[in-house]
Amino acid sequence: MTDLPPVNEKYTGTIGEVVLGKGDYIVGGAKGMPFLSFEHRTNRRPIVAGEVYDTLVDYPELAANMFDGRQKDPVEWAYMWKTLGVDMICVRLASLDPAKGGTTPEAAAELVKKISDKTGLPIIVSGCGILDIDIPAFTAISAAVTDSRLILSKVDEDEYKKLATVAIANNHVIIGFANLDVNLSKQMNILLTDFGVKKENILTDPLMAPLGMGLDYSYSVNERIRISGLMGDKMLQQPLICDCTDSWNVSDAINEEDPSLGDARLRATWWEAMTAMSAIVSGADMVIMRGPGAADMVLGYCDELRDVI
Amino acid sequence: MPTAIEFFKLLPKTNCKDCGQPTCLAFAMLLSNQKAKIEDCPHVKQEAKETLAEASAPPVKTVDVGGIKMGGETVLYRHERRFNNPIAYALTVSDSLDSVAIAERVAYIKSLAFDRVGMIFKADMASIRNDSGDAENFARAVKDVCSAWDGPIVIESTDAACIEAAVKATDRKPLIYGADKDRLEAYVNIAKENKCPLALICDGPEGAVELVEAAEKMGFQDIILDLSAQNLKETLEEQTIVRRAAIKKKFKPFAYPMMNKVGSGEYAVATAVMSTLKYGSLVIFDDLKNYEALPLFTLRQNIYTDPQVPIQVKQDLYPIGNPDEHSPIMFTTNFSLTYFTVRADIEKSKIPVWLQIVNTEGLSVLTAYSAGKFEPERIADAFAESGVLSKSDGPVIIPGLVTRISGKLQELIGRKVVVGTNESRDIPKHLRELTSQ
Numbered sequence A: 001m002t003d004l005p006p007v008n009e010k011y012t013g014t015i016g017e018v019v020l021g022k023g024d025y026i027v028g029g030a031k032g033m034p035f036l037s038f039e040h041r042t043n044r045r046p047i048v049a050g051e052v053y054d055t056l057v058d059y060p061e062l063a064a065n066m067f068d069g070r071q072k073d074p075v076e077w078a079y080m081w082k083t084l085g086v087d088m089i090c091v092r093l094a095s096l097d098p099a100k101g102g103t104t105p106e107a108a109a110e111l112v113k114k115i116s117d118k119t120g121l122p123i124i125v126s127g128c129g130i131l132d133i134d135i136p137a138f139t140a141i142s143a144a145v146t147d148s149r150l151i152l153s154k155v156d157e158d159e160y161k162k163l164a165t166v167a168i169a170n171n172h173v174i175i176g177f178a179n180l181d182v183n184l185s186k187q188m189n190i191l192l193t194d195f196g197v198k199k200e201n202i203l204t205d206p207l208m209a210p211l212g213m214g215l216d217y218s219y220s221v222n223e224r225i226r227i228s229g230l231m232g233d234k235m236l237q238q239p240l241i242c243d244c245t246d247s248w249n250v251s252d253a254i255n256e257e258d259p260s261l262g263d264a265r266l267r268a269t270w271w272e273a274m275t276a277m278s279a280i281v282s283g284a285d286m287v288i289m290r291g292p293g294a295a296d297m298v299l300g301y302c303d304e305l306r307d308v309i
Numbered sequence B: 001m002p003t004a005i006e007f008f009k010l011l012p013k014t015n016c017k018d019c020g021q022p023t024c025l026a027f028a029m030l031l032s033n034q035k036a037k038i039e040d041c042p043h044v045k046q047e048a049k050e051t052l053a054e055a056s057a058p059p060v061k062t063v064d065v066g067g068i069k070m071g072g073e074t075v076l077y078r079h080e081r082r083f084n085n086p087i088a089y090a091l092t093v094s095d096s097l098d099s100v101a102i103a104e105r106v107a108y109i110k111s112l113a114f115d116r117v118g119m120i121f122k123a124d125m126a127s128i129r130n131d132s133g134d135a136e137n138f139a140r141a142v143k144d145v146c147s148a149w150d151g152p153i154v155i156e157s158t159d160a161a162c163i164e165a166a167v168k169a170t171d172r173k174p175l176i177y178g179a180d181k182d183r184l185e186a187y188v189n190i191a192k193e194n195k196c197p198l199a200l201i202c203d204g205p206e207g208a209v210e211l212v213e214a215a216e217k218m219g220f221q222d223i224i225l226d227l228s229a230q231n232l233k234e235t236l237e238e239q240t241i242v243r244r245a246a247i248k249k250k251f252k253p254f255a256y257p258m259m260n261k262v263g264s265g266e267y268a269v270a271t272a273v274m275s276t277l278k279y280g281s282l283v284i285f286d287d288l289k290n291y292e293a294l295p296l297f298t299l300r301q302n303i304y305t306d307p308q309v310p311i312q313v314k315q316d317l318y319p320i321g322n323p324d325e326h327s328p329i330m331f332t333t334n335f336s337l338t339y340f341t342v343r344a345d346i347e348k349s350k351i352p353v354w355l356q357i358v359n360t361e362g363l364s365v366l367t368a369y370s371a372g373k374f375e376p377e378r379i380a381d382a383f384a385e386s387g388v389l390s391k392s393d394g395p396v397i398i399p400g401l402v403t404r405i406s407g408k409l410q411e412l413i414g415r416k417v418v419v420g421t422n423e424s425r426d427i428p429k430h431l432r433e434l435t436s437q
Helices: A061-067 A076-085 A105-119 A130-145 A163-168 A182-195 A215-230 A245-249 A264-281 A294-305 B005-009 B026-032 B048-055 B099-111 B134-146 B160-168 B184-194 B204-217 B232-248 B267-276 B290-303 B334-350 B365-370 B376-386 B400-413 B424-436
Strands: A017-020 A026-030 A045-051 A088-092 A123-126 A151-155 A171-176 A202-205 A242-245 A285-290 B061-064 B068-071 B088-094 B115-116 B119-122 B125-129 B154-158 B175-177 B198-201 B223-226 B258-264 B280-285 B315-322 B327-333 B354-356 B396-398 B418-419
Touching: A045 A076, A045 A294, A061 A264, A061 A294, A061 B184, A076 A088, A076 A105, A076 A294, A088 A105, A105 A123, A151 A163, A151 A202, A151 A285, A151 B396, A163 A171, A163 A182, A163 B154, A171 A182, A182 A202, A202 A242, A215 A264, A242 B315, A242 B354, A245 A264, A264 A285, A264 B267, A264 B290, A285 A294, A294 B232, A294 B267, A294 B334, B005 B026, B005 B048, B005 B267, B048 B334, B061 B223, B068 B280, B068 B418, B088 B099, B088 B290, B099 B134, B119 B258, B119 B290, B125 B134, B134 B160, B154 B160, B160 B184, B175 B184, B175 B223, B184 B198, B184 B204, B198 B204, B204 B223, B204 B232, B232 B258, B232 B267, B258 B267, B267 B290, B315 B334, B327 B334, B327 B365, B327 B376, B334 B354, B334 B376, B354 B376, B365 B400, B396 B400, B400 B418
Parallel strands: A045 A088, A045 A285, A088 A123, A123 A151, A151 A171, A171 A202, A242 A285, B088 B125, B088 B280, B125 B154, B154 B175, B175 B198, B198 B223, B223 B258, B258 B280, B327 B354, B327 B396, B396 B418
Antiparallel strands: A017 A026, B061 B068, B115 B119, B315 B354
């Protein structure tokens, strides 16, 4: 019988590590393509974050129904995620937007602090998308939460200095948004490090397009970024964070009108789970999830796919 | 696939232009991109031709399974070129079912078909399983399935006599599942004689080498490999090892498509997802629900698209939410991402809209505009073709990014044009404001 040829790749680069929360969570550190233990054994699996909103305005009802009413209180909601076993909480402060409640920076900071204290988990904070409103809120939050390293989400090439300043001041982590572009991913890391953000405080969000909405692009962009990083490109070695929650906006996923498509809750759950599986297999070091069922699947599969079950 | 330089070395290097290219190097580059054939050069030596044919043979064989091509892959990552032959999905039909139940089962398999903007996603194969252990009954079940099912089939049995009876019961060339070490000789003989493809049930990659070499020694090559992976991790690792060896090391025993039998339920679907992402060519399910099938089929479509060609939507008028004769008319390009994004945002507004898609050859709004493929004339033609302007007297909304052509468009269609939003995500707000006026 012919012997098997060796197929291990010899990579020269290592993906950077970012320390989160109270120092109890580390993301990154890959030395090979995901989960291939014959090539590189690692005890670390991707980190899974559960998403909560501070207002249910525009939050899909199909997803809201999965949380037994606890979605009405973001602190309780976050705690429910913890009991489900996730590693992190992603807090979306949509109500900072005056059209959705106009929460003050102080109130936002108090909420994030409460969630951090109640769950003890690392927190990703995202704003309402209006920069002039988000910056004061991020400033208040990052000063209020001093015993846990937050992830501040997120900056693009046009406007990164203000949020980067907030992150630097309190040693929090920042996400650079790469909008499905390998070159932009590199550019963001250069801009942020030139500005003074330490590499160990930067995550890359390559934009995880959900299944049927451009997942093909994201899958390949993730692979290209990861392969380049492993081949030694130092500006493409930041851990990748993939937000899979957009799956719940895909009409085929959430269609409740057409009975031939089957149960919408189960379908949307699979939609997000498959998006997340594509993310972790193509290089994601961290995923953000909306549905508890999908998050549970991904947690289980990640545990199995790393070396130790 | 050899590189351009490797091809170049074997060419006459006379730059005679007889192949239609300005230089031998230019021709070599086309060859390495599979955009030219070596026969196009009339001067290349026979010896060189053979060397090249050998070197450029695809590292994974293409195996025909009842009309579905499996394998034939040349790369490990889809961004390098593209994956060629999409994975197929099969559902089991037990031969312990009577003829009526089989007809129902086939009808169920057929019901797993979805139309996604002009593309039909469906289950590909029926896999008839010999649960009865009876040859005559197995042959009857194959006939029952074939009378209701036009697509390719798999026949599953551990008994050579049953396989033989089933093969004789149909003029299709079913995939035979399958031969382990003990059944290899008998099954290869049946497959060879009846020109059917055969699955080899192997004990991991090492076991596959042994079985493949034995089958090849018998002169048989229509092989699909089942590595018998027991879980997600084995599926990922073993299929990666096999495909890497085939593509990077030209390891001949692994030059075959791979398949999985996964059962049913959540873990089965997850395993199918892994196989779809990582080099599988066929998954056989005991069962698959519609809410699992649509996302899985969509994933397959995403993974197997050509990364260099944007996915396009058909130029057409798409009514969203029962629009009437006063509903707003919107339009955008036929780049599928643009279409799906705009569509999702319109749906979010809960306001019925006529959405006209304009063929821009798969380019997004700004790119299409810059390339001269989103001109007012082209848009007006699409309007005329669908007759949308006679279907509604509602406002015509132009994408905010191409506001500059609104004057010309207004002139061409003879209707007032309202400027829309730059970003798709602002559509719901804009539509609500517009319709409340």
